[in-house]
Amino acid sequence: MKSIxxxxxxxxxxLLAVCFLLLSVSFIGIGRTYLIEDYRRDMMASTDEVxxxxxxIARTDSMSDWTLSMIIxxxxxxxxxxxxxxDPQGVIINCSxxxxxCEHIGKEIPEDVMGKLEINGTCEEFSTLDGIYPExxxxxxxxxxxxxxxxxxxxxxxxxxxxxxxxxxxxYLTWSIIALSAVSLLSMLAVMVYTKRMAAPLDEIASASxxxxxxxxxxxxxxxxxxxxxxxxxxxxxxxxxxxxxKAENRRSEFIANISHELRTPMTTISGFADGILDGTIPPExxxxxxxxxxxxxRRLSRLVKDMLGVSRMKSWAADESRRSxxxxxxxxxxxxxxxxxxxxxxxxxxxxxxxxxxxxxFADKDAITQVLYNxxxxxxxxxxPGTCLVVxxxxxxxxxxxxxxxxxxxxxQDDLPFIFDRFHKSDRSRSLxxxxxxxxxxxxxxxxNAHDEDIAVRSEDGMTEFVFTLTLANEKQKRDQA
Numbered sequence: 001m002k003s004i005x006x007x008x009x010x011x012x013x014x015l016l017a018v019c020f021l022l023l024s025v026s027f028i029g030i031g032r033t034y035l036i037e038d039y040r041r042d043m044m045a046s047t048d049e050v051x052x053x054x055x056x057i058a059r060t061d062s063m064s065d066w067t068l069s070m071i072i073x074x075x076x077x078x079x080x081x082x083x084x085x086x087d088p089q090g091v092i093i094n095c096s097x098x099x100x101x102c103e104h105i106g107k108e109i110p111e112d113v114m115g116k117l118e119i120n121g122t123c124e125e126f127s128t129l130d131g132i133y134p135e136x137x138x139x140x141x142x143x144x145x146x147x148x149x150x151x152x153x154x155x156x157x158x159x160x161x162x163x164x165x166x167x168x169x170x171x172y173l174t175w176s177i178i179a180l181s182a183v184s185l186l187s188m189l190a191v192m193v194y195t196k197r198m199a200a201p202l203d204e205i206a207s208a209s210x211x212x213x214x215x216x217x218x219x220x221x222x223x224x225x226x227x228x229x230x231x232x233x234x235x236x237x238x239x240x241x242x243x244x245x246x247k248a249e250n251r252r253s254e255f256i257a258n259i260s261h262e263l264r265t266p267m268t269t270i271s272g273f274a275d276g277i278l279d280g281t282i283p284p285e286x287x288x289x290x291x292x293x294x295x296x297x298x299r300r301l302s303r304l305v306k307d308m309l310g311v312s313r314m315k316s317w318a319a320d321e322s323r324r325s326x327x328x329x330x331x332x333x334x335x336x337x338x339x340x341x342x343x344x345x346x347x348x349x350x351x352x353x354x355x356x357x358x359x360x361x362x363f364a365d366k367d368a369i370t371q372v373l374y375n376x377x378x379x380x381x382x383x384x385x386p387g388t389c390l391v392v393x394x395x396x397x398x399x400x401x402x403x404x405x406x407x408x409x410x411x412x413x414q415d416d417l418p419f420i421f422d423r424f425h426k427s428d429r430s431r432s433l434x435x436x437x438x439x440x441x442x443x444x445x446x447x448x449x450n451a452h453d454e455d456i457a458v459r460s461e462d463g464m465t466e467f468v469f470t471l472t473l474a475n476e477k478q479k480r481d482q483a
Contacts, residue, residue: 081158140157263304327361355393364471
């Protein structure tokens with residue numbers, strides 16, 4: 001059976017080979033085009049120089065003069081190209097060959113080439129020029145005009161053997177092949193080493209997964225040296241998954257323990273009263289009273305189950321970042337406070353909303369924050385003494401918005417404050433005033449705020465209790481995203 005190392009190395013090596021092949025073809029093709037085009041531009045620039053020199057000499061001397069011959073011979077020697085000049089009819093009258101009697105003098109340029117020059121003023125081709133050259137050469141030609149009146153004086157031709165043009169290309173191709181081969185070899189070696197290292201942690205992951213299947217979530221995979229590569233990310237994700245599974249298992253155990261604790265008392269009460277009625281321990285005249293207790297405990301169980309489901313759903317929503325958006329916190333507070341107007345009036349509470357005139361925009365889950373405001377206001381209205389003042393305050397600094405909800409009633413004991421947000425926790429005042437609560441309201445508030453990576457605090461002294469929580473301002477969120 002082939003190992004994962006062999007499979008990964010073979011596939012990666014094959015992909016690298018294909019990529020390098022395509023890259024090489026493209027690189028070499030583009031390089032060849034660039035080099036030939038560069039050589040062509042140089043030849044056209046040389047024709048311009050010859051044409052200007054010939055035009056200048058023609059003012060005082062003939063274009064067949066020895067002076068022009070020296071100039072074009074110098075240009076020929078510097079560029080390695082052959083240069084000659086013709087009269088307007090296409091007869092060669094001057095040449096760069098350094099011999100007393102040049103074989104090219106007196107030869108005529110083909111009619112098709114002359115036709116192109118007469119029409120366009122320039123011409124570029126691969127040709128022997130009807131036997132002027134023994135082999136095909138690349139030539140560039142342009143007209144020579146007299147400075148001032150623009151009369152046609154003749155034409156200049158510059159030609160080069162194809163081997164000259166491709167000589168540079170051959171050197172370029174050779175070194176390109178050597179460089180690409182070296183890079184390919186080094187890439188293959190790097191792939192082999194990397195694939196070997198990548199395959200090593202897979203056995204460790206498989207072993208840990210088998211332990212997870214048996215309910216043991218303690219194993220973790222050792223992180224590689226580079227935590228940013230694919231294997232490092234995989235190991236990190238696997239360990240985070242293991243952490244999540246372990247926490248989920250702990251939460252499940254905690255939930256079962258908590259719910260068992262909460263269910264034990266009402267179920268014992270219901271069972272005891274029902275047994276008492278059935279076996280006659282409870283007199284018939286008292287049955288109604290105990291049936292009412294059974295009904296109340298049953299309803300309490302129903303509320304407990306409903307609240308637990310609501311907490312789980314709301315915690316899931318709060319953790320979902322896709323539900324978060326920008327909204328007006330000032331408006332949301334006012335809307336939530338309106339839903340408590342009737343209760344506050346019945347309890348003769350004076351509501352003091354200390355809200356800014358301007359809108360405060362925050363980035364959060366609007367439904368979840370509505371639940372936070374509702375729970376805190378419900379808690380404040382419930383425990384505030386009749387005739388006192390309920391203060392709701394909103395303010396901000398450079399990064400955060402702060403919401404403060406303050407009521408005046410019984411002081412929460414200092415020993416209870418550290419546990420006020422725990423699940424199923426009830427302080428002394430809640431036991432005295434909230435007979436129906438199951439201790440999940442403030443726990444849900446804390447869970448939602450923590451899911452937003454925000455803070456909530458509580459203080460209670462001299463009959464005053466105040467909850468303060470924070471939210472990120474919308475403009476601060478935008479700055480972080482841009483950064």
